[in-house]
Amino acid sequence: MPVKSSEELLMLFFQYLEQQKFEKPPYSLYEPMAYIMRLGGKRLRPVLALMGCQLFGQPPDKALPAAMAVEIFHNFSLVHDDIMDQAPLRRGQPTVHSRYGLSTGILCGDVMLIEAYEYLSQCYDRAPLILLLKVFNRMAIEVCEGQAADMDFEQRSDVTLPEYMLMIEQKTAALIGAALQLGAIIGGASEKDRQHINLFGRMIGQAFQVQDDLLDTFGAPETFGKKTGGDIVQNKKTFLLLKALELADASTRKQIETYYRPEVACAEEEKIEAIKSIFLRLGIEEAARKAKEELQEKALQHLAAIAAPDERKEPLLAMADMLLHRST
């Protein structure tokens, strides 16, 4: 059985997605679901589920319903997060609640969460259902806890870097790890290999988030795709800010805190430049890059430790490369 590349697995998932009948009555409930599911996105998580299955020598299409469960779950979380963040746009299009109203946004998210479980159940003849459920439930709860922590952080001024790393692990990385794990379970992975693939996914996910923080402040606008400095303007707690607060002496810390006080009005450009120069003085860009590389390195060690032929690891390596070698 030839190993399928990332692109081939994406095609496989697209074909399956096309076959799904999301639009059914009552349309007031399912049209919004079909809308968000067809809005695009990288389809990264379902492809990872398929890769996790293939890694252990099973045909990746065995994991298609699990891949769909993961993709629907991801979109459910976007629909509800967009309400909480009062976001008008998602992927350049109106968010579900801004297009269909708040109540529909809530209800559409709810039914998507249930549909995710419904797709997961379809794997009952391919793997122990209790194991799939345990992994999925644990992940789903982590995502909610991460979202709660993220919202708490906005109100807090004493967030630490370890707290931040846990939050991004829960909110973002847990789903990457779970996608791979669900595929691996269907692929017949051992308990040990399942842990390795989970940690591989989590660390890639965390590294990706640290890279995202880096790009937002230090990225080249032409490759990053949007103006840099957004996180600074929005007072967001990021790896960079929290690392800076950790390393700063008392007077520098005070200087940073002054710029982040909500009542301090100062020109956006001035604030961005001031904070960036403090970051540079403290070596934060380098520290973040190092943290990202350490996570990436550890992730690759977990992948290396898995008992599977190298050629089946190739698509995962390529995916990690693609995610983490964006120009910073």
Place this chain on the structure above:
Amino acid sequence: MPVKSSEELLMLFFQYLEQQKFEKPPYSLYEPMAYIMRLGGKRLRPVLALMGCQLFGQPPDKALPAAMAVEIFHNFSLVHDDIMDQAPLRRGQPTVHSRYGLSTGILCGDVMLIEAYEYLSQCYDRAPLILLLKVFNRMAIEVCEGQAADMDFEQRSDVTLPEYMLMIEQKTAALIGAALQLGAIIGGASEKDRQHINLFGRMIGQAFQVQDDLLDTFGAPETFGKKTGGDIVQNKKTFLLLKALELADASTRKQIETYYRPEVACAEEEKIEAIKSIFLRLGIEEAARKAKEELQEKALQHLAAIAAPDERKEPLLAMADMLLHRST
């Protein structure tokens, strides 16, 4: 093994509820969940799950996690419905979103839905998990579809009685049927008996809703507990209204529609009296009572058809009586 009464099963559930650690970090997420779970309510659905298990000769405590899944699901749906209905109070206390904010209300509901699946998973060694999941997923999807239909009805003027009966089946009765079914699966019921107990629950649930519609308009205020006529004032599509529109001749129908036009301002008492007198003229009170009794009768036939000793059916009969013999 002596058959446990409704009261004894309620005690059993309460003891189990007390043992649960809902309050854990992050408290911003779990305190609201603990709040709504401890707010009270009849605990009807979990008790029905325990009864469903006992009916087939198994100790009811085997169904405790499934009972909790059903109770958490019910409360999840209340938390999100209260947001959609903009309801400030629930059981005389502030609703979750009015106490903790919209975002927390949404997120708290989400984590409760996941926790319901987590409790259901705990039954994996007591019954085929795929069967429990199928019943639970089907029910959960029906509840969402029922809620969507209920919201659609507010915007529509052409709702029919069969549509209404389907909506209350989905929104209310499906969960009653599923609670009983989950217990029955754990109790080891045959496929046929599982269908009977499901239909028993659904029909009791529908009968209860028809009774509720009756009481809202024709109940004695002292037994109903609140002022009658609320549904009429709020232009709600109820069994009574839809039956009246079905039976009315063209001129009576026009008369009804005039009172229900949103732009028609008329004193509440005048509207209530006018509509009630039309209902009486058309024999609606009697028709509703008959519909309720027919549902109840069919429900009891399904219970009678189940292969289980009469003494184990007793608690279910008593529960149905309690629910359906409120003074109208």
